[in-house]
Amino acid sequence: MTTKLFGEPVRRREDGRLITGRGRYLDDIGHDALAVAFVRSPHAHARVTDIDVDAALDVEGLVAVYTYEDLLGPMAEPLPVLIPHPQLTAPRTGYPLVRDVVHHMGEAVVMVVATDRYVAEDACDRITVSYEQLPVVVGVDAAREARHAVHEDVPDNVAARHHQETGDVEAALAASAHTLAFTQYIERSACMPMEGKGVHAAWDPADSSLRVYTSTQASTSVRAAIAAKLQLSLEKVEVVAPDVGGGFGVKIVHPWPEELLVPMAAIALQRPVKWTEDRREHFISSAHERQQRQEIRVGYDDDGRLTALDVRIWHDNGAYTPYGIIVPIVTATQLVGPYVVPTYRVRVDSVYTNTVIVTPYRGAGRPQGCYAMERTMDRIAQERGLDRAEVRARNLIQPDQFPYDHHLTFQDGRPVIYDSGDYPGLLDKLTALVGWSGVEERRAEATARGKLLGIGMAMYVEGTGPGPYEGGHVQVLGSGKVLVSTGLTSQGQGHETAFAQIVAHELGVPIEDVEVTTGDTRRFGYAVGTFASRAAVMSGNAIALAARGVKEKALRIAGEALEVDPSDLEIDEGLVQVKGTPGISIPLRTVAVLSNPLRYAFDEAAKQATQFAGPGDDSKPPVAAGDAPGLEHVDYYSPVRSTFASGAHAAVVEIDTLTWEIDVVQYAVVHDCGTIVNPMIVEGQVHGGVAQGVGGALYERMAYDADGQLQNASFMDFLMPYASEVPDIDIDHQQTPSPLNPLGLKGAGEAGVIPGTAAIASAIEDATGRRIAAMPISPTELYDLVRDDAAGRVAPRRTGAMA
């Protein structure tokens, strides 16, 4: 039954290859290529006064040295602002190589090309760049104070003021029975894919064409950027994403300077050139996310129901804004989560600091929004003496309220209208799964062991699968092989498997016959990219539509060959047959041969097909008007707006009262991503997300000092959780299909990470009775907090209170 695979936990077909070392990652390509290394700024804010490369010139094996002076035409202009926005009033981007002023430590100043990476680094060591240091701004608070400016011409450090409101929030707050106000912080972390970025470029002088491999989440757009910046015609540029060892957002940014500089050098030198990012470079010259200061004012009634919410956020966007204000907008609009917020106002100042740029990292602003809203729910529960689950239940959007319009504008410029969901259902499942009502017994048992036990929860709604479009191509070959391609890229999510399941299901072919290609502009030229939990929704549906197109054509051709009405035919196991009449059939691969009137009998398939080939009508052309040879179809899926996935997480922590170590002893997830193509893949996505959520809550941070030096730019000091730090995860699914797309899908890629910080903060607060207002938190910080008599205390409210 290999065709009835939709919704089944089919094993990931890519895993065998990837885990036995047969993957082909960027650095596996082109061992003979020239190697690139960069001289990067050691300072966070400085003016370059001199670059002296003389000493490098005697390094044997040096091929070329480039500085800003060597950049021509569009390459000498600032990098593009990918996603402009009217509220982004002071966008700033860097240059591929620093022109005069460095705005964060790690910016590339000089590019060296040499025979190998060792030699390139030797040459870098001998290049002397002189700097005049400028005052440094680190952290949202310093940016807000604006005693110094990151960009001379942006004296208040404000890149954008994003503002949305659904009513008169001041009046609504004034009219509220109760209000409270608080401030909280969340720190920086980063994507940290196992494989960093990397680019390989080869110029074919005879053909005047360029082939670029890059470890990207958006190969079609990198192609367009290269063509534009290097002034090449689009058809002369091919961009291929080979196996990509993780992205998590950082590789959706494009073009990275290296994606332009490496091809530029390859063309200039007429030799293949490669750059493979090392881990230190990834820390100091790619992207981070998450730092915000959040000031929240909320109004609510006696029952803890929201009446008004006013949120003021300072969002640290780092030194530049190449990705626009997507992250702040996502925070602003996703903050409301699964709740009815009668009057909402949000204002986000996106501010410059002398630090690495901030662009989407899995969750892309949602973890911060969730943290703001869910901690607000906890506070209301504490103030009203209510169970935290009960307060949430009272505020949830009800199942009969869909489609639910929040009257906000999402990152894609479309309205935030929730398509479907069952939030009370999520909450019920979660409290059952985690044992919410039994927590007091566990608390007592833990206390007897010298541990403080606490439980916390957080709910979220995630806009997934934004447009504008994705496409799919499905083609059946005479061999029976079914080729599928889509333009968006894969970074290990399991697309090869999930897309093959969709095609096997739609077309009625064995999954073994289906071959999937992603992210190769030679195969599919139009695509947007893999981000915003959109691959299954966008490409999944596009591929399904393409498969349906192939099926329709196959049935038409088979109908002619078998002399039956196409509507009486079905395809099963790769055989086109008359429904309910076994025996009258034609293999799909034979239909593929018949679809092309040019049929040289090169192989058995073509010979077999001749028995079905009709004599042909001499009065008609062999290919009818409007028809095309071949059994293939291209289709696109373009949604009116995003679909909205949802979920709820709960964490149970135990805290050692002597050492203040924090142990997540239980973690429960209820997850709704609409119709599920492959539950095993969805659970894998949840697991990875939760691991990153735990990392963000308890371990990871970017330790910048006041001079803008990143002090923990290695895996020794930037602590990502090991498997030993990630709790076992209990998962329950709920499926509310999306009415917006043919397959009913919603995205699942980012969800797992979103509520981690909020749920774990809540659990620690519950365990310790101390206000947790800054995340992440480590044992040494928790120790400081419990010792500080001035620190906020939380009234000992326990679960079960239903006042």
Added chain:
Amino acid sequence: MKPAPFGYADPRTLAEALEVLGREGEGAKVLAGGQSLLPLLSMRLAAPTTLVDINRVAGLDSIESGPDGVRVGALVRHARLLDDAAAAGVQPLLARATASVAHPAIRNRGTTVGSIAHADPSGEMTAVLALTGGSVTVATPAGRSAVGWQDFFVGPLETSVHGPAVVVDAFFPALAQRSGTAFAELSRRRGDYAVCGAGAVVTLDADRRVSAARTAYISVGLVPQVHDLTEAVAGRPVDTVDWAAAGALARTLVDPDTDLHASADYRRLLVGVLTERTLAAAALEATGRTP
């Protein structure tokens, strides 16, 4: 992250190794398991002119356990020491502490003597050498000499050994009679260098009263140090000892630093907690070894 150019020699004998080290001078460095040295090279934090790889030098890979103690050769990997039952029988701290050194992959390459020669005060085995009152044997072109741990550790990543020299073994004296040991540490993630760690040795007299209590810490202070906490607990019958008093004393004796992962205050807290825990566990073991 590629090392600067360096020369490489892989001598087969100790004499040859010393000869190359002598010839190459200051810029030469011994390469053992490479688990500390190679990351420094890759980040260009160190740029030796020549690496003298001792992995093929004969006669450096034995563990000799006798009544006096355990002698661990320069090429013995952490993993082997961890699994050596005879060594653990003579000095139980060896297996106890190596279990906390990094992860299996690193223990399979990294050498115990290399970690002592590296003199990282966050390394478990530096504290164990101190706590057991151990020494190292240093070979130079002039011959071999034993150097006690106090004379060996000079500062973080710094030892008293200069010029052409190879540490050929480390000697850990046997656990005394009526004594027990314990080792415990806290790290942010399993297998990481400790935020704070403690080793303890407790000795009882024939009446099962505490006659000595000593501890050493890791990631606390610039060089390994042994703290004698006997005064806080001396003479008490082992089952009524207030180990908290020893913990409190220890906290006054240490001078930890603040770094990215822990404040000095927090480390001091942990010193107290771990002192109590390890002394109590060591005393329990000592009780079992006291007829």
